[in-house]
Amino acid sequence: MAQTVQTDRAHVALIGTLDTKQAEYAFAAQWLAANGCSVTILDVSTRLPFSHLDELPALQHVQTVSPLELFSASSDKHDGATPAQLKEQASRLERHDLRAALVDGCLAFLRARLRSGSSPPCDAPIDAIASFGGSQNTSFACTVMRNDAFKLGLPKFCLTTMASGDISQYIGESDICLMPSVGDISGSLNKITRTVLMSASAAIAGMANAYHARHTQARGADADDQRTEDRPLIAVSMFGVTTPCVTAASEALKRHGLEPVAFHATGTGGRTMERLIRENYFAGVLDLTTTEICDDLFSGVLSAGPDRLVSSASTAVPTVVSVGALDMINFGPLSSLPPSLEIDAKEGAGPLHVNASGRKVWEHNESVSLLRTTPDENRRLGESVVERxxxxxxxxxxxxxxxxxxxxxxxxxxxxxxxxxxxxxxDREARQALFDAIESSAARAGDEAGLIKIIKVERHINDPEFAEMVADLLVRQLQHAS
Known part of the structure; x- marks a missing residue:
């Protein structure tokens, strides 16, 4: 089944269960091979005895890595084992544990074929990772694709029956592309699935070929493009209600030869920013909009988790932080508010509502409702900012x-x-509670080296003067660090 992968072609890794979806994977692999790609299919089937492997067609420019090969790669305990021994070891595992071993095997195979970081350099680096299937296949493949080894920019694609509703569990902080499969990926082709698979394969081939060309050919960029590429990146957090500040601060950073990258504070945005900070993408961080902490502490829908605001300090990257949008907790439509926050249906029209307990709720749009944080909540927020x-x-x-x-x-x-x-x-009282909590928490945090410095400014966050000031503070930190 295996063939030598040609290094002059873009190399696509397909992850899937060939025992139940052989027709779709064979069709896509053949299409990709006919359109300039080499293909490696990582077969993650779990139904022993893997008799389907005897039925796989031989295709030019396509190789298959069997479940037993992946199982063997998942642990050094399997070194030297014969196929029969591997099959016997796999048969003793529960299906969940076998799937976990196959995830490890896929990661071991793919990590060894990354374009950077392999020593010696691999002879057939991966230019894209893709998968087709339902919930099991999607969960498995996306678990592999989300791994930190696969950096931003390496194409990751999943054709799935699950591309509807909340897909955050599949994508996480990664750049995985999900495409609806329309029909089920169930092991047989029809006019609809064949058409959708062809479109998916064209997208995968396009991404893989572009990635391959970018890494194997001269860039051909002119001087202006190269100068843009060489600008240090600055992470900037934003929300709709802090946009004027972020826009003005970003323009100020650009005047200093820096390249701001904005992250929308939607939970995923904050987690992605934190991950990229840890992966050393940024020369500096202008964390103006820390609102995701509200949702983490008070059960809003846009939480970035308990580690939001930790990465920039832990990696010692130059950082300026502010408290943008800590006045609001995010919820979905008004109808989705928890019982304690429900709005009386007879209450007046307009975006501002006040519930029975006196809490203000702003209907930002039909999908987003904002709850004003109280003084007590602001005290907790201030403490949490410093603690993180x-x-x-x-x-x-x-x-x-x-x-x-x-x-x-x-x-x-x-x-x-x-x-x-x-x-x-x-709400002056709520703001003051936030500011006082930050000051008092910093004072008692055991910060012997005085590494948290608080600067109070008689401005609104969206005043141009405030934006210029925070940008200038970060620029000075960068200059001092260089």
């Missing part, structure tokens, strides 16, 4: 890095478009 930064600073020290000062800049006149004099969420 301190956790990162302690991690830097424990990992042998020299921790770097983090500046927290507080806009005393408001933290979002809604938190401003005369606007719906204007």
């Amino acid at each position: 930064l301190m956790r990162g600073l302690r991690a830097a020290k424990s990992e042998g890095r020299k921790a770097r000062e983090v500046k927290i800049v507080l806009p005393l006149h408001g933290v979002s478009m809604l938190d401003k004099q005369g606007e719906a969420f204007d």
Whole structure:
């Protein structure tokens, strides 16, 4: 079944269960091979005795890695085992454990074929990873594709019956492309699935060929393109209600020869930013919009998890932090609010609502409702901001890095478009509770080196002067670090 992969072709790895989906994988592999790609199919079937392997057609430019080969690669305990011994060892595992071993085997195979980091360089590097299937296949393949080994930009594609509803569990913080399969991927082809598979294969081939060309041919970029590529990247967090600040700060960064990369604070955005910070993509971090902490603490729908705000401190990258949109907890439509926050259906029209307990709710649009944070919640938020930064600073020290000062800049006149004099969420008491909690928490955090510096500014977060100031603070940190 196996053939030598040609290195002058883009190399696509397909992950799937050939015992139940052989027709679809053979069709896609043949299409990809006919359109300039080499293909390796990683067969992750779990139904012993793998008799389907005897039925696989031989295709030019296509090789297959069997489940037993992947199982063998999953652990050094299998070294030297014969196929019969491997099959016997696999047969003793529960299906869940066998799938876990096959995930490890896929990771071992693919990691050995990355374009960077392999020593010696591999002779057939991977240019794309793809999969076709339902919930089991999608979950398996996306678990592999989400692994930190597969950096941003390596094409990752999944044709799936699960491309509807909440797909965050499959994508996580990665750049996986999901495409609806329309018909089921069930082991037989028909006019609809053949058409969809052809479109999916064309997308995979296009991405793989572009990635292959980018890494094997001269860039051919002109001087302006090269200067843009060489600009240091700056991570910037944003939300709709902090957009004026982010826009102005980004323009200021560009004037200093920096390239801002904005991340929308939607939970996934914050997690992705944290991951890329850990992977050393950024020269600096301008974390202006830390609103995802509200959702993490108070059960909103846009949480980025308990490690939001930790990575920049732990990696010692120059960082300026602010408190953008800490005045709001995000929920879905008004109808989705929990019982304690329900709005009276007879209550007046308009985007601003006040529930029975006096909590303000702003209907941002038909899909998003914003709950104003209270003074008590703001005290917890302030404490959490400092705790997370301190956790990162302690991690830097424990990992042998020299921790770097983090500046927290507080806009005393408001933290979002809604938190401003005369606007719906204007609440001096809540703002002051937030600012006081940050100051008091920093004072008692055990920060002997004084690495958390608090700067209070008599401005609103969206004032141009505030944006210029935070950008300038970060630029000065970068200059000091160089």
